[in-house]
Amino acid sequence: MIRALGRMGISAFGWLGRSWIFLFYVLSGMFGVIKRWRDLISQLYSIGVLSLVIIVVSGFFVGMVLGLQGYNTLVDFGAAESLGVVVALSLVRELGPVVAALLFAGRAGSALTAEIGLMKSTEQISAMEMMAVDPLHRVVAPRLLAGVIAMPLLAAIFSAVGVYGGYFVGVGLLGVDDGAFWSQMQSAVDFHEDVMNGVIKSIVFGFVVTWIAVFEGYDTIPTSEGISRATTRTVVNSSLAILALDFVLTAIMFD
Amino acid sequence: MxxxxxxxxxxxxFIALGLAAIVVLALKVSNISTLAGNDGYEIQAKFDNIGGLKVRSPVKMAGVLVGRVAEIMFDEETYEAVAVMKIDPKYRKIPEDTTANIYTAGLLGEQYISLEAGGAEDYLEDGGEIEITQSAVVLEQVIGQVLYNKASGDGDKE
Structure with missing residues (x-):
């Protein structure tokens, strides 16, 4: 019993320690990524561009749902013109960064873990080491950087599309006044307070999700079962990390 | 290749789309276009009670946004609230005897400072002070007064 507890503790701290050492080693290879920018571009393609469809579609639907629900509540108070404020603030501050990051973890994070895990189990990683090519610098670093670059762009696209989704439902279908929708939104949403804090949030999320994904892939037990468990862990851990970090960041930013 | x-x-x-989305959020969704940066000149006014006025609350003349509240302080000498307003440099001709009132947008909306121009020939400079002010209407006080008047009115009838 006590031994089991000890074993759990040791493995948990070992995991934590390995992930930090891994991170610092990868970060030390970031300069090399700038020299090999073509790697970065192809990673931006598979991480960012391929996530674009799911981000745009879900952003539009989330915005439309916000428009519908917000309208139903606000119209009781005769404040339907504030719909723009409700939609924009909730998207820019919370839903944009958080939902985009959750989708990103499911779409790109799991793919990253599986890709690196499979590289490890087919001994491509060992082969690179044999050829004196550092796999952490060559394989992992461009992926991490691509995740950090892609995430805020995806979150911004999500929020912008969502606002237009809310506009489509509110102004187009439910008949909220066009001018009031935008002008109330503009007077309530602050660029530095709201938009930039949302961008900062999504940079943090992008970093954490990609870090978890590449680490789980690299740390996997090189069997098919190990890869599947690592992929699951990526999605679960990064979702939990996003939600917990979101609370912390919100508490710091919007006190 | x-x-x-x-x-x-x-x-x-993809990158262009992402940057365009940030620009849309900046220009279309947020208020960066209405009062960008910190340029403008400051004037101040003392109020007995500022109610729910906050930093960044709007300052309006004839209903038009001319500036925002930059700072709110408490004057320990006179026990009054000092509201420093940053006025858009476009609006230079605010007469010296302008009055400042704190109004509420709608019944329960946010509070803002409304400036009503006087007739003086001289205009307020940077650091100028508005002498004539009217405090915020505190809803509880109004309700209290209405109840008091009603009670005394009923008393007169009998």
Missing amino acids: AQSKAIETVVGV
Whole structure:
């Protein structure tokens, strides 16, 4: 019993320690990524561009749902013109960064873990080491950087599309006044307070999700079962990390 | 090579889209266009009670946004609240005897400072002070007064 507890503790701290050492080693290879920018571009393609469809579609639907629900509540108070404020603030501050990051973890994070895990189990990683090519610098670093670059762009696209989704439902279908929708939104949403804090949030999320994904892939037990468990862990851990970090960041930013 | 060029193009489009989205959020969704930066000149006014006025609350003249509240302080000498307003440099001609009132947008909306121009020939400079002010209407006080008047009115009838 006590031994089991000890074993759990040791493995948990070992995991934590390995992930930090891994991170610092990868970060030390970031300069090399700038020299090999073509790697970065192809990673931006598979991480960012391929996530674009799911981000745009879900952003539009989330915005439309916000428009519908917000309208139903606000119209009781005769404040339907504030719909723009409700939609924009909730998207820019919370839903944009958080939902985009959750989708990103499911779409790109799991793919990253599986890709690196499979590289490890087919001994491509060992082969690179044999050829004196550092796999952490060559394989992992461009992926991490691509995740950090892609995430805020995806979150911004999500929020912008969502606002237009809310506009489509509110102004187009439910008949909220066009001018009031935008002008109330503009007077309530602050660029530095709201938009930039949302961008900062999504940079943090992008970093954490990609870090978890590449680490789980690299740390996997090189069997098919190990890869599947690592992929699951990526999605679960990064979702939990996003939600917990979101609370912390919100508490710091919007006190 | 052709394929990698296609990928580069698509990635370029993706980054441009993302940046465009941030620009949309900045210009269309948030208020960066209405009062950008910190330029403008400051005037101040003392109020007995500022109610729910906050930093960044709007300052309006004839209903038009001319500036925002930059700072709210408490004057320990006179026990009054001092509201420092940053006025857009476009609006230079605010007469010296302007009055400042704190109004509420709608019944329960946010509070703002409304400036009503006087007739003086001289205009307020940077650091100028508005002498004539009217405090915020505190809803509880109004309700209290209405109840008091009603009670005394009923008393007169009997």
